[in-house]
Amino acid sequence: MTPGNALRRHAIAKVFHLLCATVTWASVAVLGVLLFHVSYSGWMWLDGQFLSSFPSRFPEKAGIQSALWGTLWLITLTVSFSVPIGVAAAVYLEEYGGKGKLSRLIEVNIANLAGVPSIVYGILGLVVFVRFFGFGRSVLAGSLTMSLLILPVIIVASRESVRAVPDSIRQAAFALGATRWQVIRSHVLPSALPGILTGVILAMSRAIGETAPLIMIGALTYVAFVPNGPMDVFTALPIQIFNWASRPQQEFHQLAAAGIIVLLTVLLLMNAIAVLIRYRTEEGNK
Amino acid sequence: MEYTPNTDHGILENEQPILQVEDVTIRYGDVPAIQNVSLSIAKQQITSIIGPSGCGKSTLLRAFNRMNDFIPEANITGRILYMGTELYSEETDPVDVRRRIGMVFQKPNPFPKSIFANVAWGLSINGYQEGIEERVEKSLRRAALWEEVADRLHDSASSLSGGQQQRLCIARALAIEPEVILMDEPCSALDPVSTAHIEDLMFELKQRYTIVIVTHNMQQAARVSDYTAFLENGKLVEFGETNQVFTRPHHNRTEEYVTGRFG
Numbered sequence: 001m002t003p004g005n006a007l008r009r010h011a012i013a014k015v016f017h018l019l020c021a022t023v024t025w026a027s028v029a030v031l032g033v034l035l036f037h038v039s040y041s042g043w044m045w046l047d048g049q050f051l052s053s054f055p056s057r058f059p060e061k062a063g064i065q066s067a068l069w070g071t072l073w074l075i076t077l078t079v080s081f082s083v084p085i086g087v088a089a090a091v092y093l094e095e096y097g098g099k100g101k102l103s104r105l106i107e108v109n110i111a112n113l114a115g116v117p118s119i120v121y122g123i124l125g126l127v128v129f130v131r132f133f134g135f136g137r138s139v140l141a142g143s144l145t146m147s148l149l150i151l152p153v154i155i156v157a158s159r160e161s162v163r164a165v166p167d168s169i170r171q172a173a174f175a176l177g178a179t180r181w182q183v184i185r186s187h188v189l190p191s192a193l194p195g196i197l198t199g200v201i202l203a204m205s206r207a208i209g210e211t212a213p214l215i216m217i218g219a220l221t222y223v224a225f226v227p228n229g230p231m232d233v234f235t236a237l238p239i240q241i242f243n244w245a246s247r248p249q250q251e252f253h254q255l256a257a258a259g260i261i262v263l264l265t266v267l268l269l270m271n272a273i274a275v276l277i278r279y280r281t282e283e284g285n286k
Numbered sequence: 287m288e289y290t291p292n293t294d295h296g297i298l299e300n301e302q303p304i305l306q307v308e309d310v311t312i313r314y315g316d317v318p319a320i321q322n323v324s325l326s327i328a329k330q331q332i333t334s335i336i337g338p339s340g341c342g343k344s345t346l347l348r349a350f351n352r353m354n355d356f357i358p359e360a361n362i363t364g365r366i367l368y369m370g371t372e373l374y375s376e377e378t379d380p381v382d383v384r385r386r387i388g389m390v391f392q393k394p395n396p397f398p399k400s401i402f403a404n405v406a407w408g409l410s411i412n413g414y415q416e417g418i419e420e421r422v423e424k425s426l427r428r429a430a431l432w433e434e435v436a437d438r439l440h441d442s443a444s445s446l447s448g449g450q451q452q453r454l455c456i457a458r459a460l461a462i463e464p465e466v467i468l469m470d471e472p473c474s475a476l477d478p479v480s481t482a483h484i485e486d487l488m489f490e491l492k493q494r495y496t497i498v499i500v501t502h503n504m505q506q507a508a509r510v511s512d513y514t515a516f517l518e519n520g521k522l523v524e525f526g527e528t529n530q531v532f533t534r535p536h537h538n539r540t541e542e543y544v545t546g547r548f549g
Contacts, residue, residue: 172395174353174356175353175391177382177386
């Protein structure tokens with residue numbers, strides 16, 4: 001035993017601890033300042049009138065109703081397209097697909113797709129959904145584009161959590177005379193669900209804040225009505241926020257801040273639902 | 287000695303075999319794990335498979351319920367007959383094989399669900415609709431676990447001790463009324479008291495089921511089994527009545543192994 005060495009090692013451990021703490025709290029502080037600034041400047045504009053009015057060139061009449069509903073439509077449709085497809089793809093790749101070269105190639109490509117700039121998905125959406133399929137500048141075209149954008153995130157996260165289900169559970173189920181589908185349905189998916197939901201939360205958070213692909217496919221800024229169906233034109237919260245923030249008047253900047261508060265609230269509510277489902281399934285899995 | 291099994295071929299002469307292994311070779315890729323093994327498993331008896339680590343015991347055991355199917359590079363030649371039908375023919379459905387030949391694993395692997403759900407799941411997937419509760423109770427009683435869990439059936443299986451979890455896994459296997467139960471070192475993760483519990487249980491189960499057990503523990507093989515197969519390097523060295531294998535082995539290697547000189 002060399003006490004000198006021990007002291008040195010303890011010192012290194014302490015420095016590392018301190019470093020981690022600093023980095024963490026610095027990020028939290030930046031976030032805190034941001035949130036404070038946004039709430040401070042947007043708070044007074046946040047009222048029933050703001051939530052129930054359409055955009056206007058007069059700040060005191062301007063509201064966010066069409067953007068709020070557009071975002072709710074967009075996210076609901078996006079999740080209902082991308083989650084089933086993403087989870088099914090992940091299950092196929094992990095449980096049915098081989099473990100060979102092709103499988104690895106697909107894995108690498110999906111991971112790469114997660115890093116493709118969103119504007120590229122916008123161009124793809126414009127060509128495929130808006131023009132080729134003729135969906136126009138609709139919520140449907142927007143949510144299909146958004147689904148492509150977040151599918152890689154959902155597939156990668158779902159794959160990871162399907163892979164993390166212990167093989168001993170699968171073997172136990174197979175040994176009882178279960179078919180592969182019964183094993184997946186009763187054991188793999190329930191055990192993987194918390195991890196899948198974490199991926200869905202991340203993906204939704206990304207989708208709700210994306211602006212570029214929506215502008216690319218032609219989501220409008222000035223929409224004076226709430227979408228009634230998937231084929232209606234729409235606008236979304238980040239587009240409205242961007243529009244207000246780029247105007248010269250101070251009032252519109254404050255409106256943008258109020259819009260950000262609404263956006264964050266929607267995001268937090270959605271995540272709360274996902275966390276609740278995750279908590280429930282974790283309890284059930286115990 | 288009125289009974290002389292043919293130790294070179296491992297064929298029993300005076301028993302009704304439920305499983306017959308005929309010249310079976312199992313390879314992982316090009317590496318043989320089991321070579322030209324022939325033996326038969328007597329109905330409602332306990333047969334133990336012993337041998338040093340890596341001798342292919344588990345591979346042979348998993349061949350009986352086609353669990354090796356999940357290893358892509360594993361391939362099998364020769365025949366295994368289960369009550370006269372070939373286990374590895376095109377027409378045989380592995381799902382059906384596993385329903386009739388149950389398995390208990392080395393480490394207790396209960397599903398992350400309630401005690402009740404662990405036993406009931408096998409019933410529900412195999413189409414049982416009525417009397418699930420009675421069957422769960424019956425299986426837990428047969429696995430000598432009922433008294434301990436009767437008042438907390440809906441607690442999580444992970445709240446049980448290791449020995450209880452293993453008995454739960456046995457109850458789970460029993461629930462769907464298999465004919466054969468394969469046990470892959472079922473006591474290796476358990477303490478001596480739990481091990482004694484499981485061994486007692488095996489004597490009970492023998493009345494109804496055929497048991498094949500892989501074990502590292504020679505005392506255990508000597509205590510519980512009626513027949514013993516000794517494998518070394520994937521080859522069957524000796525097979526016969528447990529008493530004979532342990533007290534009057536025909537082969538030197540068997541004697542050296544059972545007396546603890548190697549392995």
